[in-house]
Amino acid sequence: MAAVNKLVKEAIKLSRQLSPRTVGSRNAHFDIVNQDFAQSTLDALKLEDTHKNAHVIDMNPGLGLWSQAIYDRLQPKSYTLLEPNDSYREHLKTLKPEYPRMSVVGLDGYEWDTYTKLFEATQFPEPAFEPGFQPPQYKTVPPEEGLNTDLLFVGNLTRISSSQRLISQLIETCLLGGWVQRFGRVRFVLWMTSIDKERLLPHALQGRARASVVTDAAAEVTEVVGGAHRTGRGFSTPQWEGDVPKKRTHKRVLKSNTLKLKAEVDKVELSYTKWQEQCKLNPLARTLCRGPAIVERYRRAIRVFLAHVKQEIYIDGPEGTYAQYDLPKLLEMYNEVDIEAMKDKRAEGLTEEEHESYTEFEEQYLLSMTLDRAKENSLIDEKYAHSLQPPLLQAWHPRNISPIVPSEKDVYPPKKLNLLDFQPKLAHEYFRHPDPTVRDQRVRIFTWIVRTCFGLRAQSLKTVLKNLAPGGEYILEELPGEMSKTLGKKRVRCLTVDELVEITAACERWPFKPVDLGFGGYNRSITAEKHMKFKLE
Numbered sequence: 001m002a003a004v005n006k007l008v009k010e011a012i013k014l015s016r017q018l019s020p021r022t023v024g025s026r027n028a029h030f031d032i033v034n035q036d037f038a039q040s041t042l043d044a045l046k047l048e049d050t051h052k053n054a055h056v057i058d059m060n061p062g063l064g065l066w067s068q069a070i071y072d073r074l075q076p077k078s079y080t081l082l083e084p085n086d087s088y089r090e091h092l093k094t095l096k097p098e099y100p101r102m103s104v105v106g107l108d109g110y111e112w113d114t115y116t117k118l119f120e121a122t123q124f125p126e127p128a129f130e131p132g133f134q135p136p137q138y139k140t141v142p143p144e145e146g147l148n149t150d151l152l153f154v155g156n157l158t159r160i161s162s163s164q165r166l167i168s169q170l171i172e173t174c175l176l177g178g179w180v181q182r183f184g185r186v187r188f189v190l191w192m193t194s195i196d197k198e199r200l201l202p203h204a205l206q207g208r209a210r211a212s213v214v215t216d217a218a219a220e221v222t223e224v225v226g227g228a229h230r231t232g233r234g235f236s237t238p239q240w241e242g243d244v245p246k247k248r249t250h251k252r253v254l255k256s257n258t259l260k261l262k263a264e265v266d267k268v269e270l271s272y273t274k275w276q277e278q279c280k281l282n283p284l285a286r287t288l289c290r291g292p293a294i295v296e297r298y299r300r301a302i303r304v305f306l307a308h309v310k311q312e313i314y315i316d317g318p319e320g321t322y323a324q325y326d327l328p329k330l331l332e333m334y335n336e337v338d339i340e341a342m343k344d345k346r347a348e349g350l351t352e353e354e355h356e357s358y359t360e361f362e363e364q365y366l367l368s369m370t371l372d373r374a375k376e377n378s379l380i381d382e383k384y385a386h387s388l389q390p391p392l393l394q395a396w397h398p399r400n401i402s403p404i405v406p407s408e409k410d411v412y413p414p415k416k417l418n419l420l421d422f423q424p425k426l427a428h429e430y431f432r433h434p435d436p437t438v439r440d441q442r443v444r445i446f447t448w449i450v451r452t453c454f455g456l457r458a459q460s461l462k463t464v465l466k467n468l469a470p471g472g473e474y475i476l477e478e479l480p481g482e483m484s485k486t487l488g489k490k491r492v493r494c495l496t497v498d499e500l501v502e503i504t505a506a507c508e509r510w511p512f513k514p515v516d517l518g519f520g521g522y523n524r525s526i527t528a529e530k531h532m533k534f535k536l537e
Helices: 002-016 020-025 035-045 065-074 086-093 112-120 164-176 179-183 194-200 210-218 272-279 283-309 327-335 339-346 352-365 371-387 436-456 461-468 472-478 483-489 497-509
Strands: 055-059 078-082 102-105 147-156 185-193 219-225 417-424 522-526 532-536
Touching: 035 065, 035 219, 055 065, 065 078, 065 147, 086 102, 112 179, 147 179, 164 179, 164 185, 164 194, 164 210, 164 417, 164 436, 179 185, 185 194, 194 210, 194 417, 210 219, 210 436, 210 497, 283 327, 436 461, 436 497, 461 472, 461 483, 472 483, 472 497, 483 497
Parallel strands: 055 078, 055 147, 078 102, 147 185
Antiparallel strands: 185 417, 219 417, 522 532
């Protein structure tokens, strides 16, 4: 306990020495201050089984207790500490007599240029580099041969208000082959906040989004240190026992059922010819042009729906069934229909295409799809996702059931934090194209597909593709075999990574995909050495 108190006092002292700019832009520094906690964490990581005598790069080591523990375990060939703060850097230099293979480098691990200098520079000027600094010679291992056990990256990403962008970039390098991943599949271990962790490892299917999908595609992730309490949306535990739900959904009571059309829909089903014509218009003119078609689409859908429920013969055209009513009147008529009777009638006498059409209509435009119907669908989807092998969410894997829970005496300042162990997977064959330009474009399309689709994760893929781009549902026709029919009916949150990759490949083949995918967050460029570089914004 005395040693812990000494380290806490040292942490407070060094924190007070931070420059005003750093204090204003960053949170209080997080540091491990309990040697026993550091040792138990390393016991769980088992780094010595694969990375004994490896090179280590350590980002934001702070007081260095965690770094010393790793050094003692691995006895590395080299140990590079990236610490931009002068006060911490001077403290770390006092450790060198006991740890001779440590090199303290005054560069910021949050800056991509740091790694360019570390891996490519031929000159290493002071004061960023110590006198006589010799860059380590990292071994390159082809991804097909497994993990590169000659290099390990560890980092503390808790020192700024949000590290989400950097974490996302580091994960994507597993697919792109940049950063330390230029040397092969390099394992990296990151300290981060609980909020950042939940984006990568959600514990409920409703929380599955772009970050977790890309993470699942790129790496096998283990939560080594975590919190006792989960955050995020959705169920925190499975909601069924065997085939019986633990929590029954309430009986649907929709006596005053209302139909609510989405206010911001600006796309309609169009033939390729009409779509091409409208793409020549500017955005405002295009929206105005679609307006009447959107209203008419809604009117026709409700007219067909009402006619079927009332067992009437539907006749299309200006003089057809219910054609004399405008949209507000049709909505009023719909509101008077008994929802249970409508459900029963809808299930009878419909062709498969008609049934799909009504389902899509409900998903996009009916308020009744929220509330109880959404709960019911969530139960169905969660059970399906748990039945997959491996389970759809990495957080459900047995290795992530019982992470170490830190106490207040283990870290300073006390805060909820997590340690995630990333072991890059062999990327899907689709992302292993030898041309880095093609590989970059494919990752761009994949992340665009995932980000856009998971904005409507509770809807079917076919419905979502209609919102992806004008005529987007035609992407399904580019899928091989029966996949074009089966995937279109699947809700987005239930799609596996392999299925999302197939959709990405289909989108790449689709001749009408948008030129600008709206890929935000950071700029990309390819150097003469053909590896990716990121510029943080």
